[in-house]
Amino acid sequence: MRTPTRLTRTALSTALTLALLPLASQAASSRAAEYFERVATFPVYSNLGADEEAARETVAEITAVSRDGRTLIYTDSPGERIGLVDIQDPKSPKPAGFVKLEGEPTSVAVHHHFVLVAVNTSASFARPDGVLAVFDIRNPAQPKRVATLPMGGQPDSIAISPKGRYAAVAIENERDEDLNDGLLPQLPGGFLRIVDLKGQPSRWSTRDVDLTGLAEVAPGDPEPEYVSINDQDVAAVTLQENNHIVLVDLRRGRVLRHFSAGQVDLEGVDVEENDRIQPVGVLTGKRREPDSIAWVGPLLATANEGDYEDAEGAEGGxxxxxxxxxDGKVWHDAGVSMEHAFIRAGHYPENRSENKGIEPEGIAAASFRKQDFLFVGSERGNAVAVYDVARPWAPVMHQLLPAGMGPEGILPIPARNLLVVSSEEDSAEDGYRSTISIYQYGARTANYPEIRSSESDLIPWGALSGLVADGTQIDRLYAVPDSYYKASRIFHIDTSQTPAVIDGQTELRKDGETVNYDLEGIAQASNGDFWLASEGNGKAKPNLLIHANSKGDVLAEYALPKAVSAQRTSNGFEGVSVVGEGASTRVYVAFQRGWKNDPAGKVRIGVFNPSSGEWGFVHYPLDPAVEGGWVGLSELTSIGNGQFLVIERDNQQGPAAQIKRLYRIDLNGVQPVAEGQSFPLVSKTLERDLLPDLQSTGGWVLDKVEGAAVDKLGRLFVVTDNDGVEDASGETRFMRLGTIKR
Known part of the structure; x- marks a missing residue:
């Protein structure tokens, strides 16, 4: 598609119609759909030098690619440098070092064999400054600096025109959010700087385009945020805080058009941070306040992050x-549809409900094998929504791609059928790191999500921590979330579909009121009742076994005897299983880690007799933990005849993860004993190492392998806990691992 060169309304209407018709025709074709599949995740800290601490903060924010498509170049803001990654083999990215800069890099782009880096060298918010650093990367192993162009202010986004004639740099001159409550204006105002890419970089010239006097919010302080250029050398610039969009003719260096990004009313959103996902709220007159922008043929797509509250308290997002x-006419607005898709995929960040929800930030458009896509990244939902835009006026969600934490940069590389997403959140102390995710186009099916909720009903879910198969129905599982969410419930899962579908839920109630347990395990008795394990916190919150009927009514709660509870720590009940009927019923519960009087390297499994109220215990031997980590139990699943499957895992993630294992234990002939006696030690046999399964999708290895179930056909299912998308990527693995011998 080509953008119309004449901008009269008649010409625009005609050009839009002609430009969009081929896409509509293409969409109606019978060509089989293809999908993006993640093939690798590059932990950015692996690029650190041997003399640097691995725990040092290092991020990938905005990423560009060399002309041959074999080297990624990313901005590392806290390190004041750019990093390079060798992706000659995209399934095995390799660290390629850093290039030090004189300030904070804010954006990066590639022109022929040159890398252009926008660098913020401001002395303060009131004295903004920056440069455009230009490197020759014909030898990627030794980038050579060939030019430094003054920017006259603090640069943010940079883009190169498709024909290679111009670069456009948004000189933001960002506001100080601690000054006057961050209200605009805060001078000096920003502008757009055009770089004429003629000749060698040392001879490139620059021109400025004034953007003041256009927007209504703060006309003297435009704060340009992001820039994108079409094939007619027209730059689209977002003035995010001003809720405005400007179109600039780069050849003439003048503003062609500008318009407000407008407002939107939303119905069906979660607007309260109350530890429950309740998409029932209404928001009216919310300014879009777009962050990034991309050309989709003759149309403009904006990611409406929202980033500003004015003096009247009006917020965007x-x-x-x-x-x-x-002309600024809206051809399509996603409304609540994108956020609802994230809710269905378990990627909704409830802790951001009173702010901007999933917070769309990055956006990009590209064609892969003649199929047109729009990519929209969610900074808080930690995923990228991929839309088929063959009909741009009616985008269709094609798939959802899991990413690292805080996806910022979205880089399509159609020439190599690759998509690269850089995620900037990095905290070694909290266990998560900045990553670069690499996806390859051409898969016949979308392999994520592996579990989602129904399309017909909007069922919010997350933090799945326990799993059990229905005793009578094939293709039916049940799962429970942990204490991240209030109003405990049981989710119903249909495994006959791929992905598996959460098609119902049963809310737990005690005396008619909702309850807030920390559910870590679920089991089903032969009569259809449920037994649930609620973990205590080592203080006022006790470890409980809960007996509930199939309607969710709590029939009884069972606490540990005082002598046992006195040995408690902050890690308590995890998996639960129930065997037998009537007076022979026994409930088995796995404790996550050793309690005060447990020998080192051993953890207890409790056996409860509901008829007598008596408890007995056995010890389970744990695998050794890595230095600084721990190993514990996460699940206990009966497979009949006195045998159980046990999930044993460490608390490590990413490349540090080592122990994610499924063991089989046999309790036949093992007599549990009461507290105060020497517990018998059970033996274990490795059933399956889960680490290769967790690594198989090319992602960051997840920490919490929490639930396991074996159905009537002997099929094994294992699920991970996504921690409610807080300090976690939100990705959930729902793994189908074949059959096991019952």
């Missing part, structure tokens, strides 16, 4: 994306 034409 419409939680979606919008497609505009040259």
């Amino acid at each position: 419409s939680r979606g994306f919008t497609l505009f034409d040259y």
Whole structure:
């Protein structure tokens, strides 16, 4: 598609119609759909030098690619440098070092064999400054600096025109959010700087385009945020805090058009941070306040992050994306549809409900094998929504791609059928690191999500921590979330579909009121009742076994005897299983880690007799933990005849993860004994190492392998806990691992 060169309304209307018709025709074709599949995740800290601490903060924010598509170049803001990654083999990215800069890199782009880096060298917010550093990367192992161009202010986004004639740099001159409550204006105002890419970099010239006097919010302080250029050398610039979009003719260096990004009303959103996902709220008049922008043929797509509250308290953030034409007419607005898709995939960040929800930030458009896509990244939902835009006025979600934490940069590389997403959140102390995710186009099916909730009913879910198969129905599982969410419930899962579908839920109630347990395990008795394990916190919150009927009514709660409870730590009940009927019923519960009087390297499994109220215990031998980590139990699943499967895992993630294992134990002939006696030690046999399964999708290895179930056909299912998308990527693995011998 080509953008119309004349901008009259008649010409625009005609050009839009002609430009969009081929896409509509293409969409109606019978060509089989293809999908993106993650093939690798590069932990950014692996690029650190041998003399640097591995725990040092290092991030990948914005990423570009060399002309041959074999080297990634990313901005590392806290390190004041750019990093390089060798992706000659995209399934095995390799660290390629750093290039030190004189300030904070804010964006990066590639022109022929040159890398252009926008660098913030400001002395303060009131004295903004920066440069455009240019490197020759014909030898990627030794980038050579060939030019430094003054920017006259603090640069943010940079883009190169498709024909290679111009670079455009958004000189933001960002505000100090601690000054006057961050209200605009805060001078000096920003502008757009055009770089004429003629000749050698040392001879490139620059021109400025004034953007003041256009927006209504703060006309003297435009704060340009992001820039994108089409094949007619027209730059689209977002003035995020001003809720405005400007179109600039780069050849003439003048503003062609500008318009407000407008407002949107939302119905069906979660607006309260109350530890429950309740998409029933209404937001009216929310300014879109777009962050990034991309050309989709003759249309403009914006990621509407929202980032500003003015003096009247009006906030932005419409939680979606919008497609505009040259005149600012809205051709499509995502409304709540994108956020609802994230809810269904378990990627909704409830702790951001009173802010901007999933917070769309990055956006990009590209064609892969003649199929047109729009990519929209969610900074808080930690995933990228991929839309088929063959009909740009009616985008269709094609798939959802899991990413690292805080996906910022979205880089399509169609020439190599690759998509690269850089995620900037990095905290070694909290166990998560900045990553670069690499996806390859061409898969016949979308392999994520592996579990989602129904399309017909909007069922929010997350933090799955326990799993059990129905005793009578094939293709039916049940799962429970932990204490991240209030109002404990049981989710119903249909495994006959791929992905598995959460198609119902049963809310637990005690005396007619909802309850807030820390559910870590679920089991089903032969009569259809449920037994649930609620973990204590080592203080006022006790470890409980809960007996509930199939309707969710709590029939009884069972606490540990005082002598046992006195040995408690902050890690308590995890998996639970129930065997037998009537007076022979026994409930087995796995404790996560050793308690005060447990020998080192051993953890207890409790056996409860509901008829007598008596408890007995055995010890389970744990595998040794890595230095600084721990190993514990996460699940206990009966497979009949006195045998159980046990999930044993460490608390490590990413490349540090080592122990994610499924063991089989046989309790036949093992007599549990009461507290105060020497517990018998059970033996274990490795059933399956789960680490290769967790690594198989090319992602960051997840920490919490929490639930396991074996159905009537002997099929094994294992699920991970996504921690409610807080200090975690939100990715959930729902793994189908074949059959096992019952």
